[in-house]
Amino acid sequence: MLIVVARRAVYMIVTLAVVSVLSFAIIAAPPGSALSQKISQLQSQGGEVTEAQIAALKEQYGVDESWFTQYGKWISGFWHGDFGFSFTLNEPVGSLIWSRLGLSLLLSIGALLIAWGLSIPLGVYSATHRRSLPDNVITVIQFVGVAIPEFLFALVVMTLAANYLGADVGGLFSSQYENAPWSWAKFTDLLEHLWIPLVVIAAGSTAWLTRVMRANLLDVLNNQYVQTARAKGVSERKVIWKHAVRNSLHPLVMTFGTTFPVLISGEAIVSIVLNLPTIGPLLVNSLLNKDMYVAGTILLMLSALLVIGNFVADLLLTVIDPRIRVGE
């Protein structure tokens, strides 16, 4: 098992190295960047001090050298937690992304847990009561949930919440807590703001996963071992939950790896609509402004999450299915 983990870790590092080179190359390819703008801005100011500044900047980021040297300078900073500098926001990348990445992760994992928590029982019910009225209702809601664009759903939920629940929508905190130190009241205020993005982000994947769960369970219920379990006197509830559901969880677990980045990109649109300080809007803005160090770092972080998510999914799969365990 340890060997497997070590081997996978090596693969992951290699994957991330390749991803970092590629993403940096692509971001650096078009002419002009936030850094070159900064330099020309300094040049227009003139003066001896700025000349020295420009020289220092050029030296630090290797502006006049090949992109590979620039990449080397950027990536070597990673060892001591220096991810570069945002020239549009005038802040180090490190201090920009950590809190945002944390919030993005919180939203994504929260949404994924909601999606799992709802889709498994709903899918099981749908499959075991196939073609009944509740199943048809669930199916219709699922199709709507899969089809509706997230930004639209976000707007709908916002409107409903603001009009009928009197909720303060948008942002993470009410204005009085915005700059207040952490307290219980601030925490509950955060939760009151978080449910809307959670619902919006979770809706699409819940609908999708319910569909997957239903289809998969219907498939598994046709298996002979389900009949075997019934034939030895196992109660119907246990037949479903112990013998059938565990065999139909594979695609749901695999989604842990694959819906993770999807959730984060979906979260970008939702966050723009709901004005949340997550990683998505930052990535979009940095790409627009060619703020290459911010964009590169975020892309690398998201890739790392994807790779780690897949690894965790694989580990979970070995837990639920012995056939994979032995195959390793």
Add this chain to the structure above:
Amino acid sequence: MRGTVTPRVTGPDRPPTEPENRTMSQSYAAEEGTPAAAPVEVPHGAGDAVLSIRDLEVEFPTQLGVVRALNGVTFDVPRGKVLGIVGESGCGKSVTARAILQIIEKPGRITGGSITLRSVGGETEITGLSPDSARMRELRGREIAMIFQEPMSSLNPVYTIGAQIAEAVLIHQTRNREEAHKRAVEMLRQVGMPHPEAAAASYPHQLSGGMRQRAMIAMALSCNPTVLIADEPTTALDVTTEAQILELIRNVRDRAGMSIMFITHSMGVVAQLCEEVIVMYLGRIVERGSVDDLFYDPKHPYTRALLRSIPRIGRNRKAPLEVIEGSVPDPHTRVAGCPFHPRCPEAIPGRCDTTVPALSTAGPGHTVHCHLYQGDDETGRTEPGEDA
């Protein structure tokens, strides 16, 4: 034909030197030098039937119309004997077995008739129980156990063999997990599983098909059921393994005196294993008799055709194998009269295609549903010339 020599059970997956196996005195597994005890002869009659099925009807409402899988099936499973049920695919063999356990797949359901179980605990009317009732679940596994066709898919891939056998024991016999596990290992040993401890800890995909079928049998026998239903247990296995499993089932009958209902489409298996045989066609029983009756004196044209279509060693190789003309009718349509009449070479026009033949007796314990043997007609028709 009965009692023909079957290969001795020493397959590659069963090492001959296996000390645990040999110490078991009441092992079901075949051992060298243990003569198969002759089954105790009990006079035949309704009284010694462990399971009585009367006019059983099962329907499957589908989008294309109602499929009548069983149209009034009546038979008894004699105590302590092996009853074979033969017929081609779709004749209702498996549905009969599932109806007895009330595990017919949706949307199929029993629409008429009765199933009576006579066990130590008295008589139970199975069709009167709800499929999900506690009493029905109590019967499954403890009174009536079942072995399925596909050993590859009839065990749950995510639980160990031991856990799956112990599950049945935990439901019916003990609440103690350790005891249940011991019982599971013990059962695996009894069915001749090499290294029963290791087998109990392994997952289905780690075992061969024959070993999985042994595990299934161990599971079925773990609660000492009164009746064992085997639904084509050897169809998916190769001949050597099939012989081993048949030997095992014979031993189960001989040592535990278990009543076995053995479903198969292989006449060869019937000849090797069964004492009585039922031939089914399109959801009806067409003939019933002892193995000797059926093989040496088959009455129903369908039975005769089935026997003629068995390839034999020593026959003229160039002669094509005999087949039954036509094919099984579409299950959604209902055939008027005798279900076999469209394919029957001896069908009587105006009679076979209008009325369902009633039961007629062809000898002691030998019954047939065919107009050729209906009382008033018997003298008019002669036996067909060819041998069966």
